[in-house]
Amino acid sequence: MNSIFEEHPHKRYNPLTDSWVLVSPHRAKRPWQGQVEKVAGDDRPAYDETCYLCPTNTRMNGEVNPDYQDVYIFNNDFAALLEDTPPHSFEEDELFRAETERGLGRVICFSPRHDLTVPEMEETAIRKVVDAWVDEYLTLGGKDFINYVQIFENKGFVMGCSNPHPHGQIWASSSIPDEPMKKQIAQLKYWQKNQRSLLADYLGKELIKQERVLFENEHFVALVPYWAVWPFETMIVPKRKMARISDMTDAEKDAFANAYKRLTVRYDNLFETSFPYSAGVHQAPTDGEAHDEWHWHFVFYPPLLRSATVKKFMVGYEMLANPQRDITAEKSAAVLRALSETHYKL
Amino acid sequence: MNSIFEEHPHKRYNPLTDSWVLVSPHRAKRPWQGQVEKVAGDDRPAYDETCYLCPTNTRMNGEVNPDYQDVYIFNNDFAALLEDTPPHSFEEDELFRAETERGLGRVICFSPRHDLTVPEMEETAIRKVVDAWVDEYLTLGGKDFINYVQIFENKGFVMGCSNPHPHGQIWASSSIPDEPMKKQIAQLKYWQKNQRSLLADYLGKELIKQERVLFENEHFVALVPYWAVWPFETMIVPKRKMARISDMTDAEKDAFANAYKRLTVRYDNLFETSFPYSAGVHQAPTDGEAHDEWHWHFVFYPPLLRSATVKKFMVGYEMLANPQRDITAEKSAAVLRALSETHYKL
Ligand SMILES: O=P(O)(O)O[C@H]1O[C@H](CO)[C@@H](O)[C@H](O)[C@H]1O
Numbered sequence: 262m263n264s265i266f267e268e269h270p271h272k273r274y275n276p277l278t279d280s281w282v283l284v285s286p287h288r289a290k291r292p293w294q295g296q297v298e299k300v301a302g303d304d305r306p307a308y309d310e311t312c313y314l315c316p317t318n319t320r321m322n323g324e325v326n327p328d329y330q331d332v333y334i335f336n337n338d339f340a341a342l343l344e345d346t347p348p349h350s351f352e353e354d355e356l357f358r359a360e361t362e363r364g365l366g367r368v369i370c371f372s373p374r375h376d377l378t379v380p381e382m383e384e385t386a387i388r389k390v391v392d393a394w395v396d397e398y399l400t401l402g403g404k405d406f407i408n409y410v411q412i413f414e415n416k417g418f419v420m421g422c423s424n425p426h427p428h429g430q431i432w433a434s435s436s437i438p439d440e441p442m443k444k445q446i447a448q449l450k451y452w453q454k455n456q457r458s459l460l461a462d463y464l465g466k467e468l469i470k471q472e473r474v475l476f477e478n479e480h481f482v483a484l485v486p487y488w489a490v491w492p493f494e495t496m497i498v499p500k501r502k503m504a505r506i507s508d509m510t511d512a513e514k515d516a517f518a519n520a521y522k523r524l525t526v527r528y529d530n531l532f533e534t535s536f537p538y539s540a541g542v543h544q545a546p547t548d549g550e551a552h553d554e555w556h557w558h559f560v561f562y563p564p565l566l567r568s569a570t571v572k573k574f575m576v577g578y579e580m581l582a583n584p585q586r587d588i589t590a591e592k593s594a595a596v597l598r599a600l601s602e603t604h605y606k607l
Numbered sequence: 608m609n610s611i612f613e614e615h616p617h618k619r620y621n622p623l624t625d626s627w628v629l630v631s632p633h634r635a636k637r638p639w640q641g642q643v644e645k646v647a648g649d650d651r652p653a654y655d656e657t658c659y660l661c662p663t664n665t666r667m668n669g670e671v672n673p674d675y676q677d678v679y680i681f682n683n684d685f686a687a688l689l690e691d692t693p694p695h696s697f698e699e700d701e702l703f704r705a706e707t708e709r710g711l712g713r714v715i716c717f718s719p720r721h722d723l724t725v726p727e728m729e730e731t732a733i734r735k736v737v738d739a740w741v742d743e744y745l746t747l748g749g750k751d752f753i754n755y756v757q758i759f760e761n762k763g764f765v766m767g768c769s770n771p772h773p774h775g776q777i778w779a780s781s782s783i784p785d786e787p788m789k790k791q792i793a794q795l796k797y798w799q800k801n802q803r804s805l806l807a808d809y810l811g812k813e814l815i816k817q818e819r820v821l822f823e824n825e826h827f828v829a830l831v832p833y834w835a836v837w838p839f840e841t842m843i844v845p846k847r848k849m850a851r852i853s854d855m856t857d858a859e860k861d862a863f864a865n866a867y868k869r870l871t872v873r874y875d876n877l878f879e880t881s882f883p884y885s886a887g888v889h890q891a892p893t894d895g896e897a898h899d900e901w902h903w904h905f906v907f908y909p910p911l912l913r914s915a916t917v918k919k920f921m922v923g924y925e926m927l928a929n930p931q932r933d934i935t936a937e938k939s940a941a942v943l944r945a946l947s948e949t950h951y952k953l
């Protein structure tokens with residue numbers, strides 16, 4: 262890393278979304294008198310009778326959860342997207358345009374245990390989550406009105422998660438949403454120009470530089486991307502170009518579960534707290550095209566900046582002008598790389 | 608408003624930024640067991656000896672604030688952008704690109720009174736803030752290395768504001784940041800195609816429809832834009848096309864202060880709390896061009912959704928895929944329109 266950028270305000274380019282991030286490395290020493298987050302109670306019982314995700318409990322709509330043993334999936338009772346939305350499109354002129362959006366929402370309980378989170382689960386149990394994602398991607402994506410399947414997890418109250426029971430969500434839609442669309446456009450452009458995968462080329466270079474790589478296993482690399490926006494933003498990228506998670510071999514699925522656990526254990530160890538984030542998969546749309554340009558990857562957007570209770574606020578300047586961060590990606594990578602892969606609670 | 612869109616999930620187009628928002632009107636009834644925000648103590652003293660923004664107090668860097676009577680402006684002691692950043696650009700290939708960024712940060716105290724906020728200030732006092740913005744825009748924008756001047760305010764701890772003393776910020780940069788750049792591209796395209804201002808045409812239509820207009824005065828209209836993302840997002844738009852705030856006449860500056868106060872009073876009345884938001888100006892860059900395409904406007908991005916303590920989280924799906932909202936712009940406008948313009952504390 263050029264030392265000019267270690268010290269001075271600069272912007273960095275994100276070739277995956279064709280955007281820039283402002284980096285202000287000198288600003289890390291800024292005092293903080295602002296909001297302090299509550300730390301989620303870490304003393305949850307293995308079963309909570311008031312939790313609508315625990316096995317055998319009754320949900321809002323009267324449905325009873327089965328006594329599930331690993332993963333449990335159901336339609337979101339309050340989905341933002343619905344299957345029976347009537348098609349309708351409206352375009353008064355170029356200023357007033359709207360279209361109805363068909364889709365559906367699913368909830369995936371990662372474990373029957375109310376008190377666990379991914380970093381505390383066994384790799385074999387995490388592998389079952391991966392298998393469930395693949396199934397859902399294929400089933401939902403196979404519907405003719407679904408063209409994109411967004412798999413994600415909001416972890417922690419600070420990330421708008423309304424229930425600490427370990428779970429993720431899937432929102433599947435007719436339209437390809439904004440973020441994956443940006444990545445598709447950039448990857449396609451790169452693919453057409455270079456006949457190679459943007460992320461494979463990027464990964465190759467990161468593996469030589471090693472400044473931002475956290476660790477790798479046989480099939481995956483975990484790193485802080487050069488263009489990271491969130492303080493400890495990371496990606497898990499498959500070494501082999503695959504358009505979608507359903508292209509993984511069994512060995513790759515195991516290796517992903519391994520990387521997922523190791524990374525989230527490091528996250529928990531960073532501030533010795535259950536580390537909040539939004540995370541999920543970016544992969545090829547399910548619109549029936551081959552999408553050779555796509556190289557799927559898993560992104561983590563964690564908000565914490567300095568401690569278990571002080572987060573980075575993406576507010577004023579960031580909302581009105583441009584994303585901004587206070588530490589360099591290289592510093593964040595060095596911090597995460599130095600952490601143990603044994604969970605601090607053990 | 609077509610009733611299909613009042614009830615069914617749909618996406619709406621934002622012609623100013625060329626993007627879409629997902630609207631899920633049926634979702635407002637969703638239960639909330641998630642994070643509850645702290646309400647900022649509303650019983651602040653007029654002067655706080657521990658506040659680094661109050662008159663006569665000493666700041667971190669040893670500087671003493673003058674005994675200012677209205678507005679007070681100084682260089683941000685922890686600015687993200689600095690004047691003396693050396694120029695440097697790096698482009699290893701299309702995947703690794705960075706450039707140093709010169710700029711500067713300013714802090715504007717809106718009032719010497721620690722206990723006030725904009726909706727509680729007199730219009731004549733707010734007018735002085737507007738004058739200060741115009742001065743700063745001209746002075747900072749006049750520097751050869753500054754091409755964009757972002758004026759904004761983070762209000763409330765939930766918006767990352769680190770001090771409740773009424774104040775705003777200015778970050779001025781060599782680059783034109785992402786959001787204003789999007790708006791510039793869209794306005795320029797519209798201007799070249801139609802020889803008219805995008806926002807003037809939009810405003811004309813909103814004034815006929817009246818569904819999303821909150822109020823107007825002689826020179827400004829306050830409305831919830833058709834493409835609003837945040838639950839109670841609004842804009843104040845000048846009726847006359849002006850590229851920049853420095854184009855305002857005296858009468859227009861007064862009228863802006865009037866609209867700014869009336870809108871923020873409604874906001875405070877909504878949940879009878881000091882209403883948090885990030886807000887600011889989008890206007891022409893200071894790159895020496897005429898920018899006839901620009902029609903400046905003031906945007907408010909407030910996070911609260913249901914009450915003083917429950918906000919909308921722009922997390923998982925919104926970060927990874929697409930912005931999403933749970934109530935329609937028309938419903939939000941109806942709620943804000945029905946509110947009194949007398950502050951609830953009076
Ligand atoms: O400059 P402040 O008020 O310390 O900081 C606040 O506003 C900045 C500009 O929107 C953000 O980058 C920070 O995350 C936020 O905490």
Ligand SMILES: O=P(O)(O)O[C@H]1O[C@H](CO)[C@@H](O)[C@H](O)[C@H]1O
Pocket residue numbers: 415420421422423641919920921922923924925931
């Ligand atoms: O669906 P949930 O968990 O109730 O809701 C959470 O995740 C959604 C998808 O990221 C967001 O739109 C909500 O703001 C957030 O509270």
